Amino acid sequence: MMRLSWWIGVATILIGVLSTVAVSMTQFSHNEEMYVAAGALVADGLIPYRDFSYLQTPYLAWVYGAMFRLLPEPGWYLLAAKSVSLAAYGVSLALVFQIARGLTSSRTGALLITAFVATNLLIIMSTAEASNYAMPLALVLGALRACQADRPRWWLSGILMGAAVGVKLTFAPLLVPLIVAAMRQGSGAGTRFLLGLTLGLAPLAAHLLAGIDVVVFNNVGYHRMQAQWRIAHDWGPTLTLLSKLRLAGSLIVHEPPTLWALAALVTGLAWTRQLPQSPQAVLGMGLIGTAVAAALVPTPVFPQYFALPAALGILAIACVWQAPLTNDGTRALPVLTLFVLGAALSAAPVAWRGVALLTDHHNWAAFRMRDAGREVRLAIDAHGELAGRPIATLSPIMALENGLPIYPDLATGSFAYWPGDMLTDDERRRYVTTSPSTIGALLAATPPAAVLVGFRGELDTPLRAYAESHDFSGPFPLRNGAEFYVAR
Numbered sequence: 001m002m003r004l005s006w007w008i009g010v011a012t013i014l015i016g017v018l019s020t021v022a023v024s025m026t027q028f029s030h031n032e033e034m035y036v037a038a039g040a041l042v043a044d045g046l047i048p049y050r051d052f053s054y055l056q057t058p059y060l061a062w063v064y065g066a067m068f069r070l071l072p073e074p075g076w077y078l079l080a081a082k083s084v085s086l087a088a089y090g091v092s093l094a095l096v097f098q099i100a101r102g103l104t105s106s107r108t109g110a111l112l113i114t115a116f117v118a119t120n121l122l123i124i125m126s127t128a129e130a131s132n133y134a135m136p137l138a139l140v141l142g143a144l145r146a147c148q149a150d151r152p153r154w155w156l157s158g159i160l161m162g163a164a165v166g167v168k169l170t171f172a173p174l175l176v177p178l179i180v181a182a183m184r185q186g187s188g189a190g191t192r193f194l195l196g197l198t199l200g201l202a203p204l205a206a207h208l209l210a211g212i213d214v215v216v217f218n219n220v221g222y223h224r225m226q227a228q229w230r231i232a233h234d235w236g237p238t239l240t241l242l243s244k245l246r247l248a249g250s251l252i253v254h255e256p257p258t259l260w261a262l263a264a265l266v267t268g269l270a271w272t273r274q275l276p277q278s279p280q281a282v283l284g285m286g287l288i289g290t291a292v293a294a295a296l297v298p299t300p301v302f303p304q305y306f307a308l309p310a311a312l313g314i315l316a317i318a319c320v321w322q323a324p325l326t327n328d329g330t331r332a333l334p335v336l337t338l339f340v341l342g343a344a345l346s347a348a349p350v351a352w353r354g355v356a357l358l359t360d361h362h363n364w365a366a367f368r369m370r371d372a373g374r375e376v377r378l379a380i381d382a383h384g385e386l387a388g389r390p391i392a393t394l395s396p397i398m399a400l401e402n403g404l405p406i407y408p409d410l411a412t413g414s415f416a417y418w419p420g421d422m423l424t425d426d427e428r429r430r431y432v433t434t435s436p437s438t439i440g441a442l443l444a445a446t447p448p449a450a451v452l453v454g455f456r457g458e459l460d461t462p463l464r465a466y467a468e469s470h471d472f473s474g475p476f477p478l479r480n481g482a483e484f485y486v487a488r
Contacts, residue, residue, distance in 0.1 A: 002108050002333060005112065006108050006111060008112075008115075008344070009112045010111065011344065012112075012118065012119055012341075012343065012344035012347075013093065013111070013119075015119060015344055015348055016093075016118025016119040016120075016124065016347065016351075017093075017118060018351040018354060018355055019119070019121075019351040020128050021086060021354070022351065022354020022355055022357060023125060023350075024086055024129075024130075025082065025358060025364050025366070026354065026357045026358065026363050026365060027128065027365060028369065029131070030413060030414070030455070030456075031131050032078065032081070032130040032131055032397065033395060033412070033415075034056075034411065034412040034415055035060060035064065035130055035132065036077045036078055036081050036130055036400065037396040037397065037400060037412070037413070038054045038060075038061035038064065038065075038411060039060075039063075039064025039065045039068050040064075040074075040396075041061075041065075041408060041411055042061050042062060042064065042066075042068075043064075043065045043066075043069045046408060048061050048062075048207070048218075049207055049215055050211065050214070050432075051432060052408035052411040052432050053218060053411060053412050053416045053431050053432050053433045054218055054411070055218050055219070055222050055223070055416060056132050056168060056169065057166050057167060057204055057219060058203075058204070058207060059167045059204070060131075060132045060135060060167045063135070064077075064081055064084070067081075068080060074400070075370060075401045076366060076370070076401070077401060078366040078397055079364075081130035082365075084134075085127055085128060085130055085131070085134035086127075086128075086134075088127065088134035088138040089123075089127040089128075091138040092127070093114055093118055095145050096141060096311070096315060097110050097111065098110075098145055099141065099144060099145050100113040100114060100318040102148050103315075103318040103322055104318050104321060104322050104325050105325075106325045106329070106333075108333060109321060109333065109336065112336050112337060112340045113314060113321075116260070116261040116264070116314045116317065116339075116340065116343055117311055117314050117315075119257045119347035120255070120257050120310055120314065121257055121258070121347065122255060122304075122306060122307055122310050123137075126303075126304040126307035127307065129304070131304075132167050132168045133168075133304050133307055135167050136163075136164040136165075136167040136168040136171050137308055137311060139160045139161070139167065140160070140161070140171060140174060143157040143160040143161045143178065144157075144283075144284075144287070144315075147182070152189065154185070154193040155192040155195060155196035156196060157178065157182075158192065158194060158196025158199070159196040159200040160196075160200065161175055161196075161197055161200060162197045162200015162202075163200045165200070165201065166200065166201060169220075170294050170297070171294070171308070174287060174290050174294070176286075176290060177287050178193065178283070178287075179193060179194070180286070181283045213430075214430065217427075217431055218431070222415075222416060225419050226300075226419055227299040227300065228422070229419040241296065244301045245296070247303065248292075248296070251303055256343070256347075257346050260340070260342040260343040260346065261314050261317065261339070261343065264317050264321075264336060264339040264340075265313070265317050265320060267335065267339070268317060268320035268321040268324065271320075272320055272323045275320075281316075281319040284315060284316055285316070288309060288312045288313055291308045291312055292306075292309045295309055321336060366401070368480065369398050369401045372480040372482065373404070373452070375476065376399070376404065376486075379450065379484070379486045380450060383449075386486070386487055387449075389405070389446075390404075390405045390407045390446065390448055390449065391405065391406055391407075391448060391451075392407060392410070392443055392448035392463055392467075393410065393451070393452035393455075393463070394410065394453075394455055394459060395455045395456075395482070396413060398452060407442065407446070407448075408432055409433055409442055410434065413456075414456045414459055416431070416433040417435060417436070417439070417459065418436070418456075418459050419435075420434055420436070421435040421437050421438075423435070425438070436461070439462050439463065440465070443466050447470075447487065448487065449487055450486045451463050451467040451484065451485040452482060452484045453467075453475070453484070453485075454480075454481055454482030455482060464485075467485035468485075472486060472488065473485060473487075
């Protein structure tokens, strides 16, 4: 039975990996615009916050920038960024296996628990994006693994948590249970964790010293402004605590692999009839509670915010199944295998459809974005005097994929742009952004080579108005339903 359970676990993980690769490579989210654009600007020597807005903590932009410098030619940024997320997803699975093996002392049990993470659709959809979900998840799991070892490496745990916060600020509350756990190990462990944390946060501190008000706006002020705009316009379903809780509940009810994992957790609790009391289990429960609270605090809330609680919740299965797998493994292992088999069968259709899409490279998001913007590049190349002038667009990836420059003021795509009129002129200059009412002045000061529209509905209206009032040629249709205008 153990060998069968092992192969079912391996097959289930393969289903999850294929699903994640397929979702990552074939789907595109406008969330990816800001992260890829930031990496491209960093690769060109620009600095986040000082030279362009970046509405998160900056470490991922630096990672993307370093990777983009290695590319042989401009473009393929989206493919490279998605590869980073996929690598972080793979590291996360390896860490889950190591953590679960340490908790259960069972290689097969750890493999089955890893299979739950691999097939969780919320984790798949979140980590498949070229954005700041996959990397901090891997860093948090790495921090947990570092303090779980027989000789806990609290300094490493601190560095990794500092890096996680440097990628995504909303992970900062997770520091509390880890600091408490380190202090309970003794003052030396607490000191090592805090020293590692200080080292991990040092690059972020450098940004704070360069301009604390700008960093605060990009990481806190903008998000408050966005929430105020949404509330004022009654836009967005997850603006209240009740609506957020409903979203969290729907992510469980409507995702069969999550239901199978939840069933395994409940069965394990019923089997043992008590909550685990080990320090590792207590730390895990503290992390889960903190992660759920941190996911509910932002306004609005999106499903991706619950990827970390989902991963940590699945790790809780290892805690509650430790005793059954150790004391009654001949019965416990088949039961746990059945739950994993259910998760595999419910996730298999996603993998099947994804693999079918992957067989044609025209379905890949990176190829679609590159192909769609190629006509813009050809039109500009035909007018040599336009070379080097930026592209005005709320979809910077399409321009960047074809080696065309963008406005740093539009590096966030539509994110900082659409509520930008809530800022003063001085604030927009300080934060290097623009707005629907002021973008005309930006384009007049630095005329674009082309205007690329058709992505964000009415938000594109000022861009169209500029192109038409300045006698641009067009609009010319593109393959993805967008349009572009070219300066004469």
